[in-house]
Every structure is written in structure tokens, then in C-alpha cells.
Amino acid sequence: MFQVELVCSDPRCDAEVTLLVDELGEVEAVACECGHGLVELRVEGFEPVYAAEGEVIELRPGRPEPLRIAV
Ligand SMILES: [Zn+2]
Numbered sequence: 001m002f003q004v005e006l007v008c009s010d011p012r013c014d015a016e017v018t019l020l021v022d023e024l025g026e027v028e029a030v031a032c033e034c035g036h037g038l039v040e041l042r043v044e045g046f047e048p049v050y051a052a053e054g055e056v057i058e059l060r061p062g063r064p065e066p067l068r069i070a071v
Contacts (some may be wrong), residue, residue: 001020001021001022001025001045001047002020002021002022002024002044002045003018003019003020003043003044003045003052004018004019004020004024004027004040004042004044005017005019005040005041005042005043006018006019006027006030006038006039006040006041007039007041008030008034008036008037008039009032009036009037009038009039010032010036011031012035013032013034015032015033015034015038016020017032017038017051024043027052037049041052045059050059
């Protein structure tokens with residue numbers, strides 16, 4: 001997914017829109033409510049996190065334990 005920030009191409013309109021789309025091509029089909037087109041300001045790759053299937057783990061700060069090698 002992509003998170004796309006858009007602004008209206010009409011300088012008199014201050015509309016800003018943030019969309020989540022699967023394909024960047026979907027953004028081109030969206031127009032501002034005032035009838036002008038929208039210009040992409042920023043595009044970020046976005047992967048949703050489904051916490052319902054996740055598990056909370058505790059990360060310990062600091063360096064990991066060094067490996068101990070038996071001699
Ligand atoms: Zn507009």
C-alpha cells in the first residue's frame with residue numbers, strides 16, 4: 001500500500017487529502033471537490049499492521065548477549 005499526500009492544483013483552494021491506495025494509479029482518478037486536479041506532494045510506502053494477529057514481545061535495551069562458545 002501507499003500513503004499519498006495530495007494538494008489541490010488550484011492555488012486558491014487549500015484542500016489537502018491523504019489517501020491510502022494499493023496502486024499509485026488509483027490516485028489519478030481522484031479529483032478535488034472544487035473540480036481541479038490533485039497534485040502529489042508525498043508518497044510513502046505503507047504496510048498496515050494487523051495487531052489482532054500479533055503478539056507483544058518485550059525488547060531488552062542494550063547490546064545482545066555475546067555468543068558463548070564451548071571449548
Ligand atoms: Zn480544490
